[in-house]
Amino acid sequence: MSGALQRSLTPAELEQLRGWQRSQHKTRYLRARILLLAETTPNAAVVARAVSVHVQTVRDVLRVFRTQGLAGLEPKPRTGRPVVFDAQAGETLVALLHESPVPDGGDDGRWTLETAANALAMRLGIESVSTETVRTLLRRRRHSWQRAKEWITSPDPKYAFKKNGGSV
Numbered sequence: 001m002s003g004a005l006q007r008s009l010t011p012a013e014l015e016q017l018r019g020w021q022r023s024q025h026k027t028r029y030l031r032a033r034i035l036l037l038a039e040t041t042p043n044a045a046v047v048a049r050a051v052s053v054h055v056q057t058v059r060d061v062l063r064v065f066r067t068q069g070l071a072g073l074e075p076k077p078r079t080g081r082p083v084v085f086d087a088q089a090g091e092t093l094v095a096l097l098h099e100s101p102v103p104d105g106g107d108d109g110r111w112t113l114e115t116a117a118n119a120l121a122m123r124l125g126i127e128s129v130s131t132e133t134v135r136t137l138l139r140r141r142r143h144s145w146q147r148a149k150e151w152i153t154s155p156d157p158k159y160a161f162k163k164n165g166g167s168v
Contacts, residue, residue, distance in 0.1 A: 004047060004062060005038040016070055027075045034061045035073075085129075090137040093120050097143075 009017070013035075020032035030051060037047045044062065048055040064072045096104075096119055101111045104119035113131035121129040138144065156162070 003039045003041050004044050004058070005035065005065075009035065009039055013070060025075060031061055031073045034058055035065060038062055085133060085137055087140075089120070089124060090141045092123055093134065093137050094141060094143055096120060096123060 017032040017035055020028040021036075023029055023032075030053065033051050034047055034053070034057075037050055038044070038058070038061075041047045041050070044058040045055050048058045051058070061073065093116065097111055097116060100109070101115055101119070102109060104122070105115050113134050117129040117131050117134045120134065121127065
């Protein structure tokens with residue numbers, strides 16, 4: 001083969017790469033596209049333009065494939081801090097924000113990030129939750145902490161009438 005890969009892919013490799021192309025994992029998808037294009041494309045620059053990556057990325061993928069095969073191209077687990085608050089914590093927070101803040105220390109009847117963080121920490125049974133964690137949990141759920149809630153009331157005797165648009 002005259003491509004940048006410098007050899008033909010075996011039927012087993014082709015089958016695995018086609019599976020990677022259907023993968024939800026972006027790294028596998030890109031590496032599969034690079035290898036499949038490199039089999040017939042003359043150089044790494046053309047493959048890089050076709051896949052919209054840097055030419056050195058293509059060269060690195062080809063080098064690893066030549067030395068280690070497809071096993072070397074499997075995505076490696078990345079290090080980092082583990083997730084502390086899961087989706088359940090986000091659901092707990094959103095449910096909390098749909099309640100009145102008064103029992104949790106919201107003196108003026110409004111949630112602040114600080115009162116939400118303190119109330120969430122109490123609900124989850126942990127020492128503390130930062131306000132940035134509250135922001136992050138809400139952002140993941142595409143929810144705004146500033147959104148008005150249905151528990152908002154007024155001392156006005158005609159509040160229910162006015163809130164419902166003039167009908168009781």
